[in-house]
Amino acid sequence: MTETLLRLHNLVVSAAGRRLVDGVSLDLEAGRTLAIIGESGSGKSLTALSLLGLLPEGLAVDPATRIGVEGRPLAPQDERGWRALRGRRIAMVFQDPMACLNPFMRVGAQIGETLQRCGIASGSERRARIEAGLAEVELPDPAALVRRYPHQLSGGQQQRVMIAMALAGEPDILIADEPTSALDASVQADIVALLARLQAKRRLALLIITHDLAVAAALSHSIAVMQHGRIVEAGPTAEVMDRPRHPYTARLVGAGRRLVDTPASTVPRHVVVAAEGVCIDYAARRLFGRPSRAVHGASLSLQAGRTVGLLGESGSGKSTFAAALAGLRPLAGGQIRLLGHVIEPGGKPLPKALRRRCQMVFQNPYGALNPRLAIGRTLAEPLELAGMPASMRATRIAAGLNEVGLDAGVADRYPHQLSGGQRQRACIARALLCDPEVLICDEVISALDMTVKVQILDLLKRLQGERGFAMLFVGHDIDAVRWISDEVLVMHRGRIVESCRSEELDLVQVRDPYTRRLLSARLMSRPAGENGIAPVREQLLRDAPVPSVAG
Template sequence: MSSQPILSVRNLTVVFTIRGQKFTAVDKLSFDIERGETLGIVGESGSGKSVSCNALLGLLPRPQAEITGGEAWFEGSDLLELSEKALRKIRGKRISMVFQDPMTSMNPYIRIGDQVMEPLLLHSRSTAAEAKERAIELLDQVGIHDAARRFDQYPHEFSGGMRQRAMIAMALITAPDILIADEPTSALDVTVQSQILELLKTMQEQRGVSLVLVSHDLGVVRRVTDKLVVMDRGVSVERGRTHQVFTTPAHSYTQKLLDAIPHTAKPETYRFVPKDAPVYLRAKGIRVTFSIKHRPFTAVDDVSFQVRKGEVLGIVGESGSGKTTLSQAVLRLVSMEAGEVLLEDIGIQKLRGAALKRYRKQVQMVFQDPYASLNPRMTVHDIIAEPIRLHQLAEGGRAVTAKVIRLMQDVGLSPAWANKYPHEFSGGQCQRVAIARAIAVEPILLIADEPVSALDVTIQAQVLNLLLELIRRKGLSMIFISHDLAVVRYMADRVAVMKDGRMIESGETETVYASPKERYTRELISLEKISE
């Protein structure tokens, strides 16, 4: 293992200038990668992990970003010193890249096959026919069935996982020495994630490519990499063999990252729902149908469930399983084709006017994307005050403000920030604002749709605990929706598993976790255990 490293980065420093203020995005980052080795770069958003990869390939946004120091030796030349022209010969040929979102990194107007063979046509003297043959061969190897026919399809005809497979084929077609994968699985479903990781690993082993895997997901990094670099705010705080870092982390930040993911059952203190607690919400035979291109598509099919007072019902499922649509049906954001929802034995479908407004006061929602769910042109004070004013929960400006302040304190925000706008907050803080807005009307049921999946791991745990604490203090019930089984296990008293619009299994969380009945549930749980 003491061979010459293929890429050797020393003291890479990148400085961003934003509105006249300089900040160091990457500070003296060093690492080596040998032929055929897999290196993981782990960190939360803003840790500089993507910036450092982009710096190596000359993809930094100019003129805001500037490489102020360091070197990156690749085959006897310093990548950071190369001209754009020289770099272009390396980029895509010797070092290629796979991006996070296969939706946006492929051009929707160009056929998959043409995109896959493009790097080969650019970088070698292959004829179109040779390139096409090679592309089909590779598409086949990355697991696209019937590659010759699929070659002529457009990106929208591919699923997310298949697009990511095609991206990998495209990155490998020039037989590069190094493959940089920036969060290659973060936009994919868990079951697909694991297939893509498997594929990356196989390709890397078969071809002896060196793989740089950038990820915020410790589970992913642990499964695939030989060694890793942990980054925190631009600084690499820990480097070492993956196994070693995971068993004996040396730096407190690494420890914090490792501790952040709850892999436990729901804490005892939050399990207090008596068996005979009254049922708040009853849903029977819900069916929601959309028409997509004039064809009916059943998003939710015959789903029934109930939520008792003080209980957290977890709903797990992958994207497209209908879990979000189900929550929208309960909130009357979409209309149901069949079935009924009863809140305290009152049907919600026919509510109008004052009765509907009362229902809106009883059931509240926390959304996935904390930035998108807050109006960017309202101050945090006004955002939280809006439901208070609307439902007349306080009289006069002073009383409203006092209530806003109390709510901000409840969710752990400093009241001094009341006059700031959402963009001035971090994602976790925005989610706290959204939670404050939701509990402002003193609801009895809170629906949380992936409330932490857009947040960094260390923040996730804080927000989850805040939600549990609020439920206990205010005696709320909650429907907690997530694709992440570990998170649901930590939060929910009972869990329901959704697949293709149906609820295939439900029961007490620990019972389902210990002895799942359905094959699909077992698969989810086993994937979960790998990354644990």
Template sequence: MAIVDISKLAPEERHDHAAAIGKPIIDARHVAVTFKVENGEVDAVKDVSFQLYRGETIAVVGESGSGKSVTARAVMGLLTKRASVSKASSIAYDGQNVLKFSDRQRRALRGNRISMIFQEPMSSLNPVYTIGAQIIEAIRVHQKMSRQQATDRTLELLRQVQIPDPESRFNQYPHQLSGGQRQRVMIAMALANNPDVLIADEPTTALDVTVQAQILNLIRDLQKTLGMAVILITHDLTVVRQFSDYVYVMQSGEVKEHNTTAELFRSPQHPYTRHLLASEPSGKANPMPAGSATILEGRDVRVSFMLKAGGFFKPRLKELVAVDSLNLKLHRHETLGLVGESGSGKTTFGQALIRLQAVEGGEIFFDGQSIETRSREQMRPLRSRMQVVFQDPFSSLNPRMSVGQIIEEGLIVNGLGSTRSERLDRVREALASAGLPTNILARFPHEFSGGQRQRIAIARAVALEPEFILLDEPTSALDLSVQAQIIDLLRKLQDEKGLSYLFISHDLKVVRALCHRVVVMQHGRIVEEGPVEDVLSHPKTAYTERLVRAAFEVAA
């Protein structure tokens, strides 16, 4: 096998530049960005070069902290005051170096010729203005239009991005829309002035697989219609393969390799690229012991909420049935996946089964004991035996407590460990079980990466030596390679400690790699259930088939 010189895998110009028609619309050369920090400087981006041609999509991939978003913000001129761009850097838009533009020239370019969609639309949209007002503002800043003309253009844009009933949505606020609808509004705003370049920074990370597919297909359709060039920043390689023409792979602020999408996936050269491609969730759950007893059971479990509808003076109450008389059985040493789109009731059902959510009907049994009528005090003796790991570890870990205090707190509350020394031994053992060093007890949550924080959350759960853990979307916000590490960790802990998991997720790739059985939910009901391979390979309902296609083909 020929030895590859990895230093030559990312030349300044693209490998396919000889075949390109015309000049690049964006030609970035030797981009370097440094941030001033408390104890010196951090080189966030080091000598990055890339080219983007009209009408095509390039993907920039890499793990968190690789410099993808900083590179995009350098193009947009959206870096903080603590950032400085190297004098050797050049970012040419249509032949002009935008780094030499005045602030006024950059503002005229931004949102007009070059637009950006951000990862989290809720933090990008202003909560005190209506959707219509925000899009009108984006139009009138760059175009001389009357308010009526801008309103007509806004409604046209909302129809273009397939927002249902745009006339009604026009006067709604961001919190009144779903995540997918908010992301469509962001796209409408980005397209308001028919830009030449659209930068999409992780536009689908927090969305369900079916909504993700709709958003990506929408961007592709609009690109074809409007002739835009797109820079797609993502860590989802299925998305990259399906939607991009050319790929740049970044690590630690540098481009390690770039090539056409087909060639990069066919023959990755750099070890890091191969590592990323190998990090897609794989494998399957280890076999369960024969004749495992039932640890958790729900019979006809029902949960509903009363919602206010109508106006201020004539309010009326409307019942929303979130969990509609459902049955579920989880065996010891089993991982049961609970999947469905946002709003399907899966998290409400999971929380109801461990009495974190009040139930209004049905029976729940934990290890043979009926628990649906138990008070909070009566549930306390069982709490150490059933634990939860939430989706966002940063909001579930107390930022004012050290790692040692966070994990020890559960031991103190549940009366485990007679002395502090004994409790600290259990804390260190839990950290080691979660694949973390034991010398981090005095450090705080903000000092760790997302994957490390999720390991701390798992260590906190494991320290109490539970028999059952509810895992609510524990890998959805993590990079692929970190996701693979967490899956391996959960498998290892299950084997070592005989744990049972109820795994709530919308990521069917992770479900396939981790679960023994899967339950598919829609509108508070179970539409399909069975062994994970049977359900995902041969779905019996159109809804499950749509979820599977969206997850594995991104073409719903």
């Protein structure tokens, strides 16, 4: 009989009289995984924080809420009781490892601090357990890694350190809040496989908070779907993914499956961007040092009305290459022809008239929008630079916002008053105000929920059909890049290693080993509706290789 390690009954979290979490109940059993899925703002993370007594100030838990950890009842306000359990019996892996790790402390010291709080007083024992913990999460050379700072690690390595820190006190319950949200496909698959192996080895009760249905399907035995603070559907993973009962669940699952079918390609047209043998260098980090090459001999051809997808992991050089195509980075070699203008090493920069015809939508919409300016003022800037009279700008801005599915009233709001999807739509509206012939989208959906991702992809496809602009779509989400693109280029370590039509990406004719690795990583975490949850978990535990160098 499976032991219930954590029991939550009727969780109600309120702020200023408004219920943010309303009547959530769940059980966590040893050796089992429960995934809570839902869009941003659904109450998933608040539920997880409630289970550790870590709710922020200003939020109140209803006195009728009941929480039990290993049969011990705990009041949500019992800080002394929670402090005795955190790290020892129950631990959490937070969403953003770079924000959670202390940038001024070495990795070993941070894990050692956790062990010290758990009662390990001996320095030699702490050092041994730190290295053993890093080895357990499959990081290479733990003895050297303990001396590094967080910024010296990749995103995948930072996440593994967070997992090692959470497991240092040997808890029975592990909560992982969006553990793969900002990771590349192959690194995401590695982390998912690692969590599956650790759970099987330690017989953990694992709670996964995620908006990624593929991650939930790959890891969980059961799923709870949250919307507006309530659990609207719960059950075994395969049942929820294959036969969703609630309309909201059906919409979530349907959004993910839409990306499997590639839209029909558009008719080829004239070439507007052509890159041949492009090389890009980063400046030397020290005096008399040599520059480092970020892009090696990359080439592409982009036609009006068509989309080229540039696929690759973080650090592959794809964003650097995209910026060079927009005239934002100097070339060290090769040539770019952009709308008839030739960009060469040491040559003339892109003329101002052409800059308006080639626009870029950046990865982080919150960072791309000035937080001190209302959206309308931000959108007025390109019109002002284009010489449009002030009397005409308000009408043009309202039309631009309406075109991307936003109300004209959004012009009076500030970036922090918009959702992530709304901010990204505002960025797209700003890029389109100058009627560009080339649109470069750099990781524009990387931090969005699945349903919002599909909405943005639909929006870009519709606008391209209406306006006929050429689009370069940069991303690491294989299904999204494949769905929106006519042609896909795969970039690895600054080189284009694969080029094929989007519908050919899944075929066995794909030749490059790196491309095959990307595709296999995605297939390991496909929704249960296609392969079933049991084969996915078995594949994670049996076939997923332990990486020699962690991402």
